[in-house]
Amino acid sequence: MLKLQHQIGRNTLLILIIVVLFLPFLPLLIWSFAQGWYFPQLIPQNWTLSHWAKIGSAASRVGEGLLNSLAIALITTAISLLLGLPAGRALGLMKFPGKTGLKLFLLAPIIVSPLATLMGMQFILIRLGLNGTLLGVVLVHLMPTLPYMTLVLASVFANFEVGYEIQARSLGASPLQVFSQITLPLIAPGVMVGALFAFLISWNEFLLTFFIGGGKVFTLPMVLFTLLQGGNNGLVAAVAITSIIPGLAFLAVASRSLENDAALGGLGNV
Amino acid sequence: MSSILKSSPKTPFNLRGQAWLLRSYPYLLLLPALSVIALLFGGGLVLALLQSLGLLGVGGDGHLTLAAYQQALSHPEFLRALGLSLYTAIMATGLSVMGSIGLALLLRSTGRWASLACQITLPIPHLVGVVGILLLLTPSGLVSRILYAIGWIQSDQDFPLLVNDGANLGVLLHFLWKEIPFMTLILLAVLRGIDREYETQARVLGASPWQCFWHVTLPLMKPGILSASLIVFGFIFGSFEVPFLLGSTFPRTLPVLVYRTFTNVDLTQRPTAIALGLILSLCSTFMIMVYLWLTSDSPNSPNQNTKVRRS
Numbered sequence: 250m251l252k253l254q255h256q257i258g259r260n261t262l263l264i265l266i267i268v269v270l271f272l273p274f275l276p277l278l279i280w281s282f283a284q285g286w287y288f289p290q291l292i293p294q295n296w297t298l299s300h301w302a303k304i305g306s307a308a309s310r311v312g313e314g315l316l317n318s319l320a321i322a323l324i325t326t327a328i329s330l331l332l333g334l335p336a337g338r339a340l341g342l343m344k345f346p347g348k349t350g351l352k353l354f355l356l357a358p359i360i361v362s363p364l365a366t367l368m369g370m371q372f373i374l375i376r377l378g379l380n381g382t383l384l385g386v387v388l389v390h391l392m393p394t395l396p397y398m399t400l401v402l403a404s405v406f407a408n409f410e411v412g413y414e415i416q417a418r419s420l421g422a423s424p425l426q427v428f429s430q431i432t433l434p435l436i437a438p439g440v441m442v443g444a445l446f447a448f449l450i451s452w453n454e455f456l457l458t459f460f461i462g463g464g465k466v467f468t469l470p471m472v473l474f475t476l477l478q479g480g481n482n483g484l485v486a487a488v489a490i491t492s493i494i495p496g497l498a499f500l501a502v503a504s505r506s507l508e509n510d511a512a513l514g515g516l517g518n519v
Numbered sequence: 520m521s522s523i524l525k526s527s528p529k530t531p532f533n534l535r536g537q538a539w540l541l542r543s544y545p546y547l548l549l550l551p552a553l554s555v556i557a558l559l560f561g562g563g564l565v566l567a568l569l570q571s572l573g574l575l576g577v578g579g580d581g582h583l584t585l586a587a588y589q590q591a592l593s594h595p596e597f598l599r600a601l602g603l604s605l606y607t608a609i610m611a612t613g614l615s616v617m618g619s620i621g622l623a624l625l626l627r628s629t630g631r632w633a634s635l636a637c638q639i640t641l642p643i644p645h646l647v648g649v650v651g652i653l654l655l656l657t658p659s660g661l662v663s664r665i666l667y668a669i670g671w672i673q674s675d676q677d678f679p680l681l682v683n684d685g686a687n688l689g690v691l692l693h694f695l696w697k698e699i700p701f702m703t704l705i706l707l708a709v710l711r712g713i714d715r716e717y718e719t720q721a722r723v724l725g726a727s728p729w730q731c732f733w734h735v736t737l738p739l740m741k742p743g744i745l746s747a748s749l750i751v752f753g754f755i756f757g758s759f760e761v762p763f764l765l766g767s768t769f770p771r772t773l774p775v776l777v778y779r780t781f782t783n784v785d786l787t788q789r790p791t792a793i794a795l796g797l798i799l800s801l802c803s804t805f806m807i808m809v810y811l812w813l814t815s816d817s818p819n820s821p822n823q824n825t826k827v828r829r830s
Binding site for chain 1: 542544545546548549551552553555556557559560562563564565566567568569570575576622625626629631633635636637638639640641642643644645646647648649650651652654655658659660661663664665667668675696700704705706707708709711712742743744745746747749750753754756757758759760764774777778781789792793796797799800803804807
């Protein structure tokens, strides 16, 4: 009996937490369909699809922002993966002098504020012609994504059994075959989690794009930030909901991998 | 180590060459990632330092000067901005740590769907969270309307100021909403790696649930809690858009102050802005070192010899 009460209490608390977590989405949803929703109306008197229609128009620049954000996030994730795989292998599998220091150095961009770096960099990026370009933005996005990717992959490699690779090699597999048929399947959950974090961070990034994009690289967070100064709540809400969708989709695909302790444990082992 | 040998299984290297390759192999693997970070992050910092010292860029005439630092430190808002940033980051991180430990323990024995529902804020961009909280908590927001409808307040003037307020409540709420699920996700992974046998043993030997938590579970979670709070503190201390949109208008947090100074129409303010930015980086580095020093294992700490098992 006592145990049952305990369980009911626990579940009620849990439901309450989940409700609070979902709460900020409620006004977003209502506003995106509301027409002139003034205080103190609890629900709008008139509903409209006009905010959603505006998203499709070129003038709102939402389509442009979506494409830019997607391109930047995907390229950044791919490069992070390419650089993070060898780095993660070294940090996870091998012992060598200076390892702790090098790891801390790699993590610096996610612990120390990037503001000073950004202001310093702007000077040189303008001279290199990279300021205000997609490439420039991808480069700075690597600063926060690469540390996360390396951390996650290092942790996965720490639980990796090298014996499988040696076995495959001795049976005549080429290095490429070993990588694609042995290593990659074994570290797949880590690759998934690392890619998820890299994608979400880049997708989410405002400050770096703002500084280096110079107002020319218009990503979805930039669209949202600009609209927020305008005060059209309906359109803001519709754009906000739009910018949730890709992240949610990626999370849904990667949700199985998020249960992989080794991959996430990396973030608990800085 | 044997993984290293496989890179040259057939090549008849002389032994000396092979030993050299063996030793430098991990560094070679790290080189691409390290150079990117060194070039971008390190390079950016060096350039910032040169500009703040007047050796480079706008306003710099090539002569070493500390004028920018003098101006930064004597900026009328500097100390209050630093105080607000520290207060916000420490409060938000501290509360997130407590909330996420509780939530992780709660989710430990529930099903997959509950955990998944609690991860909902993970993929949500900060700006979207800001919009949601604005539409929820401003005096004309949804919560205010609900209170009006049930008769708790008579007009939107009666609703307490929760966003753009002096105590940065809106900012704190946003970060709790966003970071508790993030930390919980990490702590859940840590918890799953802990052998439950320790806790069972403690209970069998007569420890109360609280004693078991305080003396067994918490020390085992400690490394995970430390890492997660380090990441979260660093992020909140340096975050810009959330305090810019949700935070107090005076004083402003240090990153907002830096941004305002940098985008000032008066270009001679730039070195000051960069000096402020470098001071910001220095402060976060210093805070993190103090934190690591305070939380490092004392010789008689209980978890000295326990190793968290990850399998």
